[in-house]
Amino acid sequence: MPPDAVLYRDTLLDNVIPFWLQHGIDREHGGIMTCVDRDGSIIDTDKSVWFQGRAGWMFATLYNTIEPRPEWLEAARSCVEFSRAHCSSPGGKMYFSVTREGRALRMRRYVFSEAFAAISYAAYARATGDDRSHNDALSCFDLYLHHSFTPGMMPPKFEPSRSMKGIGALMIAIVTAQELRDNIGDVCVRERTCTEWIDRCIREIERDFFKPEHGAVLECVAPDGGIIDHHEGRTLNPGHAIECAWFIMHEGSLRRDRQLVDLGVRMLDCMWQRGWDTVHGGLLYFTDLFDGPVQEYWHDMKFWWPHNETIIATLLAAKLTGEARYEALHRQVHDWSFKHFQDTEHGEWFGYLHRDGRISSRAKGTMYKGPFHLPRMLWYCWRLLDPAFPSMNRPPEPAPP
Amino acid sequence: MPPDAVLYRDTLLDNVIPFWLQHGIDREHGGIMTCVDRDGSIIDTDKSVWFQGRAGWMFATLYNTIEPRPEWLEAARSCVEFSRAHCSSPGGKMYFSVTREGRALRMRRYVFSEAFAAISYAAYARATGDDRSHNDALSCFDLYLHHSFTPGMMPPKFEPSRSMKGIGALMIAIVTAQELRDNIGDVCVRERTCTEWIDRCIREIERDFFKPEHGAVLECVAPDGGIIDHHEGRTLNPGHAIECAWFIMHEGSLRRDRQLVDLGVRMLDCMWQRGWDTVHGGLLYFTDLFDGPVQEYWHDMKFWWPHNETIIATLLAAKLTGEARYEALHRQVHDWSFKHFQDTEHGEWFGYLHRDGRISSRAKGTMYKGPFHLPRMLWYCWRLLDPAFPSMNRPPEPAPP
Numbered sequence: 001m002p003p004d005a006v007l008y009r010d011t012l013l014d015n016v017i018p019f020w021l022q023h024g025i026d027r028e029h030g031g032i033m034t035c036v037d038r039d040g041s042i043i044d045t046d047k048s049v050w051f052q053g054r055a056g057w058m059f060a061t062l063y064n065t066i067e068p069r070p071e072w073l074e075a076a077r078s079c080v081e082f083s084r085a086h087c088s089s090p091g092g093k094m095y096f097s098v099t100r101e102g103r104a105l106r107m108r109r110y111v112f113s114e115a116f117a118a119i120s121y122a123a124y125a126r127a128t129g130d131d132r133s134h135n136d137a138l139s140c141f142d143l144y145l146h147h148s149f150t151p152g153m154m155p156p157k158f159e160p161s162r163s164m165k166g167i168g169a170l171m172i173a174i175v176t177a178q179e180l181r182d183n184i185g186d187v188c189v190r191e192r193t194c195t196e197w198i199d200r201c202i203r204e205i206e207r208d209f210f211k212p213e214h215g216a217v218l219e220c221v222a223p224d225g226g227i228i229d230h231h232e233g234r235t236l237n238p239g240h241a242i243e244c245a246w247f248i249m250h251e252g253s254l255r256r257d258r259q260l261v262d263l264g265v266r267m268l269d270c271m272w273q274r275g276w277d278t279v280h281g282g283l284l285y286f287t288d289l290f291d292g293p294v295q296e297y298w299h300d301m302k303f304w305w306p307h308n309e310t311i312i313a314t315l316l317a318a319k320l321t322g323e324a325r326y327e328a329l330h331r332q333v334h335d336w337s338f339k340h341f342q343d344t345e346h347g348e349w350f351g352y353l354h355r356d357g358r359i360s361s362r363a364k365g366t367m368y369k370g371p372f373h374l375p376r377m378l379w380y381c382w383r384l385l386d387p388a389f390p391s392m393n394r395p396p397e398p399a400p401p
Numbered sequence: 402m403p404p405d406a407v408l409y410r411d412t413l414l415d416n417v418i419p420f421w422l423q424h425g426i427d428r429e430h431g432g433i434m435t436c437v438d439r440d441g442s443i444i445d446t447d448k449s450v451w452f453q454g455r456a457g458w459m460f461a462t463l464y465n466t467i468e469p470r471p472e473w474l475e476a477a478r479s480c481v482e483f484s485r486a487h488c489s490s491p492g493g494k495m496y497f498s499v500t501r502e503g504r505a506l507r508m509r510r511y512v513f514s515e516a517f518a519a520i521s522y523a524a525y526a527r528a529t530g531d532d533r534s535h536n537d538a539l540s541c542f543d544l545y546l547h548h549s550f551t552p553g554m555m556p557p558k559f560e561p562s563r564s565m566k567g568i569g570a571l572m573i574a575i576v577t578a579q580e581l582r583d584n585i586g587d588v589c590v591r592e593r594t595c596t597e598w599i600d601r602c603i604r605e606i607e608r609d610f611f612k613p614e615h616g617a618v619l620e621c622v623a624p625d626g627g628i629i630d631h632h633e634g635r636t637l638n639p640g641h642a643i644e645c646a647w648f649i650m651h652e653g654s655l656r657r658d659r660q661l662v663d664l665g666v667r668m669l670d671c672m673w674q675r676g677w678d679t680v681h682g683g684l685l686y687f688t689d690l691f692d693g694p695v696q697e698y699w700h701d702m703k704f705w706w707p708h709n710e711t712i713i714a715t716l717l718a719a720k721l722t723g724e725a726r727y728e729a730l731h732r733q734v735h736d737w738s739f740k741h742f743q744d745t746e747h748g749e750w751f752g753y754l755h756r757d758g759r760i761s762s763r764a765k766g767t768m769y770k771g772p773f774h775l776p777r778m779l780w781y782c783w784r785l786l787d788p789a790f791p792s793m794n795r796p797p798e799p800a801p802p
Contacts, residue, residue: 293764298698363694
């Protein structure tokens with residue numbers, strides 16, 4: 001097995017997953033707490049609803065795809081049941097955060113809680129054969145799609161004089177549909193199958209958000225795909241766009257569709273250029289379409305998750321294209337990330353570094369950082385590299401005639 | 402005149418105010434644009450409603466307190482009239498941002514736009530004797546107070562299981578009431594005079610937010626003043642609390658009330674301890690009540706405005722107590738700030754530095770940075786030090802018997 005496959009596997013199974021099983025899972029009230037200090041001690045008992053779904057998905061997915069360890073199934077069950085019992089408002093829309101005991105704390109405009117719940121229910125349904133979780137996956141994805149794609153459903157952040165749409169809702173629709181299809185089949189939700197939702201969203205991203213003439217994938221555009229020449233429209237999020245790129249490459253790989261692979265690779269190409277910090281290494285959080293100053297304060301910090309997503313995207317591009325330059329990019333982001341983010345003393349990764357790679361926060365988890373991007377990367381990349389996972393290891397499709 | 406008075410005056414009159422008059426004031430549509438690059442060129446034409454008020458106040462206040470320069474009155478008029486014409490929603494509540502032409506962009510939950518509009522109308526009323534501005538000042542302050550202090554008026558960020566209140570609404574009520582009283586007299590709004598509002602708010606801050614037993618002024622507490630032992634309750638904002646401290650010292654100075662002065666000085670003392678970075682110098686943006694990690698990403702950055710507020714607070718404390726240690730603190734924050742924030746090439750200050758003092762963003766203005774904290778500091782400190790402003794230069798009140 002290639003040495004990186006061993007590193008990914010061992011970091012996943014012996015370090016990251018045990019860290020969260022030991023420190024995050026709430027043995028008293030169920031579910032998971034993610035606001036933890038460097039050594040795993042709890043800083044804040046409030047629970048992220050995103051992470052009940054994301055962690056539930058991760059644990060159930062390990063159970064489904066690696067081996068049926070009872071502790072993983074139990075952790076998944078704990079998150080899924082906490083989510084079901086405490087995380088939906090009386091109207092059905094899910095909260096953003098709840099107390100340790102499960103009392104409502106905060107509702108937000110958007111519906112990512114629902115998408116992450118959907119993938120956890122789907123993976124748990126596959127793990128257990130449980131019909132209720134199967135149905136909950138469908139109804140959460142339905143809610144997500146309804147709020148995200150029915151005009152007027154989601155209260156807009158801006159007034160009608162500045163209508164805009166974000167890439168986030170499309171990306172999350174793609175990956176949620178991929179996970180549902182993988183776990184419970186190509187089900188039909190809101191009159192489209194998962195595959196049809198994926199097609200629809202990829203088409204809209206390619207048409208309205210990907211601007212090869214500017215060498216950029218935008219985060220936020222006018223409803224017709226026009227560039228919004230204000231901070232909101234110009235602010236690029238390279239790690240986010242690269243995450244989107246690998247969702248599309250992954251779809252291309254499953255379908256052996258070279259055009260999809262090529263679309264993802266081209267998105268990766270331009271956003272690597274936009275995001276890689278040629279001074280200190282690592283990926284900048286935000287950059288500006290026209291190289292102006294970015295208004296968000298943490299624009300030049302290095303966060304763990306864009307690095308996780310770029311490690312996946314470059315490895316997948318290397319595998320699908322066979323081109324050595326993606327191997328080199330993969331090595332570059334892999335090495336920078338393991339050198340700067342890893343905590344060799346207490347396990348897991350730090351999440352928040354200064355531009356020059358020094359640690360800004362010693363926290364291992366927050367309402368936004370928990371067992372998701374890092375273990376997903378380790379799980380995905382291990383399987384890509386290890387011949388023991390044949391479905392991940394089909395040779396690249398032949399070049400078109 | 403002491404050298405610092407000359408520095409403050411010259412930086413204000415020859416550098417900062419000309420920078421904004423030249424680059425910010427919109428000669429075409431009126432009002433001010435604040436999103437500017439290092440050299441003053443416009444990055445984003447969208448307008449901050451806060452800054453129509455803040456800049457209008459600053460320009461009118463210079464006109465009222467320094468000398469009646471027509472260009473200052475004209476800049477104030479431009480901001481005041483743009484604000485009046487374009488910044489209120491049909492229901493009366495003011496927006497957070499509008500387009501260059503004045504079309505609505507974004508509405509937010511809170512009502513700081515209204516408070517900043519109130520002080521600009523009040524200062525402009527004094528400059529011009531204009532009744533309409535006098536009345537607009539009253540009605541904006543009324544709106545501010547109504548939304549801030551009528552239970553249930555402002556949609557809470559959190560669900561009822563985590564009720565909380567912030568120090569911001571009280572601080573802004575104090576300074577707004579101080580400005581109204583100074584410019585249009587001790588008017589009565591919502592059944593209290595300005596002075597009574599100030600008393601009410603200082604009492605609540607002292608009772609519920611100042612925790613001498615913890616050496617901290619909290620940003621956010623339970624409705625009864627209890628500590629919320631979660632991120633929201635533990636996150637301290639030293640520069641903000643120090644700004645509050647000088648509002649209270651200023652009130653104490655006006656009233657020759659030693660107890661008020663002492664309250665402000667004690668708040669300054671503990672928040673300097675909390676905020677001053679003993680490693681790199683300067684004031685940290687956020688720290689944690691129990692020294693845990695802070696969740697906000699920019700917690701350890703150095704922003705211009707906490708330094709402006711601390712320069713005022715330490716100088717005022719030195720003046721009001723006569724204690725040499727406040728002179729020393731003033732010198733310390735003054736020197737660090739002028740060394741790191743000043744742009745000797747294009748004028749104005751940078752706003753956003755890394756913890757170690759290196760520049761993070763070259764922008765001179767954003768939706769949150771424009772002609773307010775820096776010129777207010779220069780204006781206030783110049784007058785404190787220059788004997789030509791006798792009302793600022795009464796000797797400290799005698800020690801109590």
